Amino acid sequence: MRREATLGRSVSVRGPGMHTGRVARVTIAPAPAGHGIRFTVPGAGPAVPATTVPWIASRMCTALALADGRKLRTIEHLMAALSASGIDNAEVTVEGTEIPIxxxxxxxxxxxxxxxxxxxxxxxxxxxxxxxxxxxxxxxxFLRAEPAEGFAVDVSTDRLPGFGVLRWGGPVDPASFRAEIAPSRSFGNASLIWRTLLKTRLARTLLPAATRDRLWARSFDAQTVRGDGPEPTRSRPEHSRPIGPDTDARMHPRDREPLLRGARPGRVAILLGGRVLGGARFPDEPVRHKTLDLVGDLSLAGRPILGRIVANCPTHALTFAFLTELMRHPECWEVVSAAEPAASRRGTTAST
Known part of the structure; x- marks a missing residue:
């Protein structure tokens, strides 16, 4: 993949969004060289580039700010597929404000x-x-970038009740992405959902306090870590750089927005007590989906990354901060052309 690429023809799909629950139609069309990935929402102003410039904090997803003040939410899965497939240029038209889940x-x-x-x-x-x-x-x-010949990841998570430590690592290319990462699904924790319901006014009205306390305690019963798992990825504090106050200010949503209104069995994997209800596609499916999200979010660098990304419990906001702060340290990266492997533009700001 030494030259840029686009699609051979337009393709479309229609479906509901994870958070809004509203149906949207997405059309992915070819685009000329140098165009990049751009999103257009009819009636919402000019096309928005898929970079960190229009990135805007959104609950449990990656979003871009539209010119009319709205957000285009949940772009990460589509971006991961485009990035891992080596598609550099595409025009994505969205009839709606959330990419279908x-x-x-x-x-x-x-x-x-x-x-x-x-x-x-x-x-x-x-x-x-x-x-x-x-x-x-x-x-x-944390997220860490390390020098490497190609693009590879090493991702762990240790904050999923009942699962202990989950870890997945390896090179990311079209074949490995399709076989090892792409099938993994978004997930929701049933225990956390249950606890949220117990806090509602309806639960306080219908259930005696003793019953609520008993059900609350039971929601933790299945969270014991089972067996011996892998070690989480290790932080390297000597390479850590602070997140600037302006970046931190952009990391936190400031508005109330729909959340999980479109979440249904068949659209999301439900986790309960260290297992996936209905069966998992992989024994470590949750961390593979974390990897999927990470690949999509890293594509907002605007160029494919040559390096090894090591992460523990990555989030959409933390990956945004990682890319933003990385650009402020040009001694840690360089832009290289596939046509001239020896040439570089060290310290030239990437399209973020």
């Missing part, structure tokens, strides 16, 4: 991209190559 994974997006075909264009690809370790910490986790 489909089955909660990226497999359907990969199938649409495969159906459209990949067309190589007459322009060398540019890569963001990591030159030195760089880490940010926050929100109970």
């Amino acid at each position: 489909l089955d909660g994974s990226a497999s359907r997006w990969c199938a649409l991209i495969d159906a459209a075909g990949r067309v190589v264009q007459d322009r060398p690809r540019e890569f963001l190559r990591i030159r030195a370790p760089f880490q940010v910490d926050g929100m109970h986790g």
Whole structure:
């Protein structure tokens, strides 16, 4: 993949969003070399580039700010599929304000991209190559970039009740993404949902206090870690850089917005007591989906990354902070062209 690529033809899909529950239609169309990935919402102003510039904090998803003040939510699964498939240029038109969740994974997006075909264009690809370790910490986790020849990840999570430590790592390319990462689904924790319901006014009205206390305690019963699992990825504090106050200010949602209104069995995997209701697609499916989200969020760097990304409990906001702060340390990265591997533009700001 030394040259940029786009789709061979337009493809479309229609479905409800995870958080709004509203149906939207998405059309992914070819675009010229140098165009990048851009999102257009009819009636909401000009196309928005898929970079960190229009990134806006949103609850439990990755979102871009539209010109009319609205958000385009939940772009991460589509972005992961485009990035892992080597699609550099595409025009994405969304008739709605949230990308459909489909089955909660990226497999359907990969199938649409495969159906459209990949067309190589007459322009060398540019890569963001990591030159030195760089880490940010926050929100109970960390992300670190390390020099490497290709793009690889090492992701762990240790904050899922009942699962202990889950970890997945390896190179990310079209084949490995489709086989190992794309099928993993978004997930919700049934115990946390149950506890949220117990806090509602309706529960306080219908259930005696003793009953609520007993049910609350029972929601923790199945959270014991089972067996011996892997170790979580290790932080390297010596490479950690602070998150600037202006970046931190952008990391937190400031508005009340719909949340999980479209979550249903078949669109999300429900976790309970260290297992997936209805069966898991992988024994470690939750951390693979964390990896899927991470791949999608990292694509907002605007160029493919050459480096190894190590993370524990990554979130959408933390990945945004990681990319934003990385750009402020040009000694840690350089832009290289596939046409001239030896040439670089060290310290040139990437399209973020």
